[in-house]
Amino acid sequence: MKYLIKIAYDGTNYCGWQKNEGVESIQGKVEEALSKLLKKNTQIRGASRTDAGVHAKGQIAVFEAETSIPADRFPYALNPLLPDDIRIVGGERVDDEFHPQKRVEKKTYEYLIYNSEFPDPRMRNFTSFERKGERKKLDIKKMEKAAEKFIGTHDFKAFCASGGNTKTTIRTIYDLTVCENNNIISIRVTGSGFLYNMVRIIAGTLIAVGEGRIKSDELEEIIRSKQRERAGKTADACGLTLLEIYYRNEYLKEKENE
Amino acid sequence: MKYLIKIAYDGTNYCGWQKNEGVESIQGKVEEALSKLLKKNTQIRGASRTDAGVHAKGQIAVFEAETSIPADRFPYALNPLLPDDIRIVGGERVDDEFHPQKRVEKKTYEYLIYNSEFPDPRMRNFTSFERKGERKKLDIKKMEKAAEKFIGTHDFKAFCASGGNTKTTIRTIYDLTVCENNNIISIRVTGSGFLYNMVRIIAGTLIAVGEGRIKSDELEEIIRSKQRERAGKTADACGLTLLEIYYRNEYLKEKENE
Numbered sequence: 001m002k003y004l005i006k007i008a009y010d011g012t013n014y015c016g017w018q019k020n021e022g023v024e025s026i027q028g029k030v031e032e033a034l035s036k037l038l039k040k041n042t043q044i045r046g047a048s049r050t051d052a053g054v055h056a057k058g059q060i061a062v063f064e065a066e067t068s069i070p071a072d073r074f075p076y077a078l079n080p081l082l083p084d085d086i087r088i089v090g091g092e093r094v095d096d097e098f099h100p101q102k103r104v105e106k107k108t109y110e111y112l113i114y115n116s117e118f119p120d121p122r123m124r125n126f127t128s129f130e131r132k133g134e135r136k137k138l139d140i141k142k143m144e145k146a147a148e149k150f151i152g153t154h155d156f157k158a159f160c161a162s163g164g165n166t167k168t169t170i171r172t173i174y175d176l177t178v179c180e181n182n183n184i185i186s187i188r189v190t191g192s193g194f195l196y197n198m199v200r201i202i203a204g205t206l207i208a209v210g211e212g213r214i215k216s217d218e219l220e221e222i223i224r225s226k227q228r229e230r231a232g233k234t235a236d237a238c239g240l241t242l243l244e245i246y247y248r249n250e251y252l253k254e255k256e257n258e
Numbered sequence: 259m260k261y262l263i264k265i266a267y268d269g270t271n272y273c274g275w276q277k278n279e280g281v282e283s284i285q286g287k288v289e290e291a292l293s294k295l296l297k298k299n300t301q302i303r304g305a306s307r308t309d310a311g312v313h314a315k316g317q318i319a320v321f322e323a324e325t326s327i328p329a330d331r332f333p334y335a336l337n338p339l340l341p342d343d344i345r346i347v348g349g350e351r352v353d354d355e356f357h358p359q360k361r362v363e364k365k366t367y368e369y370l371i372y373n374s375e376f377p378d379p380r381m382r383n384f385t386s387f388e389r390k391g392e393r394k395k396l397d398i399k400k401m402e403k404a405a406e407k408f409i410g411t412h413d414f415k416a417f418c419a420s421g422g423n424t425k426t427t428i429r430t431i432y433d434l435t436v437c438e439n440n441n442i443i444s445i446r447v448t449g450s451g452f453l454y455n456m457v458r459i460i461a462g463t464l465i466a467v468g469e470g471r472i473k474s475d476e477l478e479e480i481i482r483s484k485q486r487e488r489a490g491k492t493a494d495a496c497g498l499t500l501l502e503i504y505y506r507n508e509y510l511k512e513k514e515n516e
Contacts, residue, residue, distance in 0.1 A: 010379040055380050075376055089376040118333055118347040121268040122313055122384055122499070241380070 001066065002098055005030075005044075005074050006090030007059040012125040012238070013085060017050045017059065026050070026086060030061065033081035038065050047100040047245050048107070051197075053237035055126065058089075058244040062100045100245075106174060106190055108243040111203040111235065113138070113185040120183075127184065128239035130207060138210030140180050146209040146216035147176040147187070149223070150202060157226035159205070161197035161234060169195055169226075178206065185210075188243075197234050205232030259324065260356055263288075263302075263332055264348030265317040270383040270496070271343060275308045275317065284308070284344060288319065291339035296323050305358040305503050306365070309455075311495035313384065316347075316502040320358045358503075364432060364448055366501040369461040369493065371396070371443040378441075385442065386497035388465060396468030398438050404467040404474035405434040405445070407481070408460060415484035417463070419455035419492060427453055427484075436464065443468075446501075455492050463490030 007030060015023040019031070027046055034042045047060040069077055074091030082088070114120060114127035115138050130138060150173045157169040172192040179186050187203055205222070208214040214222070214232060222230045265288060273281040277289070285304055292300045305318040327335055332349030340346070372378060372385035373396050388396060408431045415427040430450040437444055445461055463480070466472040472480070472490060480488045 008376070008379050010382070057378060057380075079376075084382055085379045087376055087379050118266070118337075119345055120315060121266050121343045121345050122315075124268070124342055126380055 002062055002064055002094050002096050003071055003074070004060060004062050004092050004094045004098070004100070005078075005088050007061060008057045008087045008089045009055060009059070010085040010125070011050060011053050011055045014052065016052045016054065017046050017048065026056075026059070027061070029082060029086055030078075030088075033078050034063060034065075036081050037069075037077055038067055040065075045100055047104065048242055050240075050242055051237050053125075054240045054242070055238075056242040059242055060100050060245045060247075062094060062098060103247050104193060105246045105248050106192055107194065107245050108188065108190040109194070109199045110241045110243050111187040111189075111199060111239050112241070113187070113203070113207065113235075113239060114183060115180075115185055116183040123184070125238050126241075128203070128207075128236040130210075132183070138185060138207065139212065140178060140185065140210065142212070142216050143178045143185075143187075143206045143210045146206055146214075146219050147178050149216065149219035150176045150189075154223050155226060156195055156198060156223065158222055158228055158231045159198045159201045160195035160228065161201065162228075166195060171195065171198070176202075200234045200237065200240060201228075201231050203232075203235035203239065207235060208232035260320055260322055260352050260354050261329055261332070262318060262320050262350050262352045262356070262358070263336075263346050265319060266315045266345045266347045267313060267317070268343040268383070269308060269311050269313045272310065274310045274312065275304050275306065284314075284317070285319070287340060287344055288336075288346075291336050292321060292323075294339050295327075295335055296325055298323075303358055305362065306500055308498075308500055309495050311383075312498045312500065313496075314500040317500055318358050318503045318505075320352060320356060361505050362451060363504045363506050364450055365452065365503050366446065366448040367452070367457045368499045368501050369445040369447075369457060369497050370499070371445070371461070371465065371493075371497060372441060373438075373443055374441040381442070383496050384499075386461070386465075386494040388468075390441070396443060396465065397470065398436060398443065398468065400470070400474050401436045401443075401445075401464045401468045404464055404472075404477050405436050407474065407477035408434045408447075412481050413484055414453055414456060414481065416480055416486055416489045417456045417459040418453035418486065419459065420486075424453060429453065429456070434460075458492045458495065458498055459486075459489050461493035461497065465493060466490035 017026045019025045019027040044061040044063045071091040071093045075088040078088045112127040115130045115132045119129045153172040155170050175190040177188050275284045277283045277285040302319040302321045329349040329351045333346040336346045370385040373388045373390045377387045411430040433448040435446050
């Protein structure tokens, strides 16, 4: 039978989602816990390969298992076997055909910026720090205006790091908001899918807009240019969190306990 | 000359503020950096002895120094000498008579609770986790109602851990608010001063109120009883942050660069 689990993690101390020889990965830790629980070597397939230092509230992974454990009890069974920077926060049965990458309807990411004169050490692993001073105070209004330009279906080649392998660089962004609270600027973006480093390059571009180095009116032209060097820098990994992955309902079985 | 510095820290990896042989303390780390900068063994006196795991955004410490460094440049000079979980976020000249504990007008603390079905690993060191379920969903309205009962000048002996040495257990609470956002409950309290573990016992009591184990109407009676066992548990250290310490203005010299 095929199962889906939802995973939250603080990615600070990992080389990223993807398992690799000789390094600590989220995938590796979850497979270890799952293999111990099921008493059988078990491999998982993740929905999103988050980079080193990137966090998640709603990563998704699937695996095959023969077990009497009800799917919604997986969090309770697995969490005691995991380090405290990784938590299983949900579990369901899925159809045998379910594929965690191919069946994605949309994904939501959040990018956090700490914009103050000095960093808050509590936030150092979860925000990108931008010094707020005479010369570098981010203009939220300009960032909000620029954010709107991303919405829609575009070729986002200018917002794609080299190294990604994808057939097309066309993606749809459904929503992109910028808001500020207590010196923390939150950029929240929902789209059909994202190219390699796309959210971090969007964040870096919005930071450049907030600093006045890129004008919000230039954005349409930057997107059209398809030139990576026209967009902003790739913002630090630690500011990024994968919040939620949405699937089309027809691919999910009903929860067993409902 | 006497100087004041403002310090922010993630207290997770420290035994607390206070310097002690053989353990890592915030005070120890700041004295080390300061002694290196000033090329002279320099000791500091802190305003508040935060416990192991407790954080700060606005701890205050004072020291004597002969230096040409302008006070407001201390953050820039000291931060490169400190680990990244400690940051100096302000500096000023103060009168020779200035005492960081005796001259306090009021202090503000924040206590954060993560109230969800499963923990968010990113918040694990900065919130106390309370499982939200059928039986343990915190009732914010009741907590708000109970919070009001603390405001005013009372003998807070019931909210004081043994081990503190203080002449009187009477304190004034000016403000105490409870609010919720995205599963995070924030308790913010401002008072003339706080007894040993007082904020954590107030937080533990408000959690018990939110769970329905203590009624908000009982609070006046609990305060009057002066019995520690009538109040709630001492909530986890990691949820607590010392936000700000306020001094009477007459004790502060004007900033040099204003």
